[in-house]
Amino acid sequence: MRREVYLDNNATTPVAPEVVEAMAPYWRERFGNPSSLHRKGVEAERAVRASRATIARLLGVKETEIVFTSGGTEGDNLALKGAARALRRRGNHIVTTRIEHPAVLESCRDLEAEGFRVTYLDVDAHGSVTPEAVEAALTPETILVSIMHVNNEVGTILPIAEIAERVKRRNPEIVVHSDGVQAIGKVPVHLQGVDLYTISGHKIHAPKGTGALFVREGVRLVPLLSGGGQERGLRSGTENVAGIVGLARALELMCENLEERLAHFHRVRERFLEGVRQIPGARINSPASSVPTTVNVSFPGIPAEVLLHALEEEGVFVSTRAACASRKGRRSHVLEAMRLPPEVIDSSLRFSFSRYTTLEDIEWAIQALHRALERVTVRSPAPSGRAR
């Protein structure tokens, strides 16, 4: 069979066999509704409780601080809208960055429509913000700060612990949220100072439609959904029991031997970067200090989507935010915020690795990259009116 190398793990990951195995009984014989009073319900409830305990332990937080959600988007929406609406009487100002995931940015737009004021912080060339810059943006009206932990497009690790500390020193009442969807299993997670933290299952080998929001004790949220009052009233709706079990198992796997796996990720990245550096004109957009699982590279002059499809023909799957037509407005807001030139943005590809990525995969991908570039560079014409 033709080799396939999946290097789009920031988009989604395959579900781990261990996770499938852990979930299966909760679709079949242990299918109960945790709210039911009979044995079937108790069985399911117990599974949810055990999963919650596992996740709390792995994150170093209390069980009562975990709210299960349908994933990153819901977690971010609940965190931002829930906190802002609960704090409306104390103030109306929110601080975030220009490089957040759309789930955060669009939630901010919705809140602006409700009368909140949002400051979108610029980032530096590495796609990061300093704690000083965040502090400088605070006003007496500030109620909420939302800064992602790891950026999904370039892999930048943002200093959320320091940011949280600064913010809290200035005003302990300000709620600090961080989107940790791309951080789990890729950086050690310590939640000191952070009040709300979003995680998503399908980025860590659990199924799509699973996730959790850490909500620090004492932080009030207005729920998004009305209903049966599950998850302490914060997230009504019958629990996705199998999904929750899978999320816990996946998180366990991600945290097991984290050091060892990080070392593997670094080897994978080093090998990949070595290969990419051999390619004339290639430009690496991810900062050296980014998570080792994300490498954003540009091949100026070659539309990213064309190279993506050429790699696809070689069996290598990657990602781009730049469309072939590269119409304005469809460019990556992250790379634009990093002030990269248009030709770099329009030719940028994201390679993202997982625990299943091997060094052989990387060898294959590098060779495929050479072949794909050969094909589209030699054979494709120069765009009209512009020499290359």
Next chain:
Amino acid sequence: MTQTILVRYDEIGLKGKNRPEFVRRLVENIRRVTGLSTDQVQIEWGRIYLHPSGDPKALCQRLSMVFGVKSFSVALVVPPDLEGMKDAVVEMARRAWARGARTFKIEARRSLKAFPLNSMALNRELGGAVLRALPELRVDVHRPDVTLEVEVRQEGVFLFSERLAGPGGLPVGIAGRALLLLSGGIDSPVAGWMLMKRGVAVDAVYFHSPPYVGEKAKEKVLELGRILARWRGEPITVYVPYFTEIQVEVSRCAPPPLWTILFRRFMHRVAERLAEANHYGALATGDSLGQVASQTMENLACVEAATRMLVLRPLVGWDKAEIVRLAREIGTYEISILPHEDCCVLFAPRHPETHARLDRVEAIEARLDLPRLVESALERMEVFSVTETEISVLSSV
């Protein structure tokens, strides 16, 4: 009292031998999409009656998409007996009242001359019955909320209160077969629909150029194919030739302003080959005069000169707004505006030629190996069969 669907078709322009052929095809098409048996379809002079076994609602939905159907009505059928007719017309009036109608009129017609009452007398008798049963309902002969129509015919008495519109036109298949150049855009699916409305069985060809264009662009075209298949009432074939080699070769040899013209000439050549091999009578495109650079009169002429086959351009005189309106109505617009482009920016010249000269174009083509390039597109062609719900591969590379 039984329920029947009464289907009307346009007779204008149907003369002599055309007519039985038209009706036969229409009935065949109706049966195909509704799944009715031959016993359930009755053909009478100027009319088709359908006798559904269950709820006619789903059937009406389908009928509204069968070309050749001018209008149709769900009718009550009773024997030619005045008392029974009165009961039926009162029942219909009750239903209209429940839907909010407050004024009515009776419109009776009698083609069964043996029936003792003429139309005028029938109107009076039946109107009186309605007024006695529903004293609050009033007669308004000029602008009634509901018209209760009664037709006394040889085959029975038909009563109905609504005429539902069909799409009109001619039954698909009666006017031959055409091969539509289908892109992911707004225009070409509308052009296909227009031809189907004129009775043409339309299949499609989409030119795919991986890796410059992704799988999603192809999926989008196949989705459009699904909508066209729904209107056609039978599976449509979508041919997907491999266009990459042609695009790469042309863009190497020709000045950028002429690329689009050359690409289109190749598309027509490849389509013509397909059409000849598969017995299509014409090619069809979504061209609209002057809409974009490649659609000036000179450029259309230049493209047309590449092939001998008839090229149908049903949208040639349409404005974009008109095309968009129809695209929304027939359900292709939402798919057409999805973002996946069918031509990579690398092959889209910034300043396309608007007045191409055939001699120049031909001079450039003389440097190309035309037969080999056309062959390259057909050699790696995929073929799909697309129905309203399913896309299946007929052949792949």
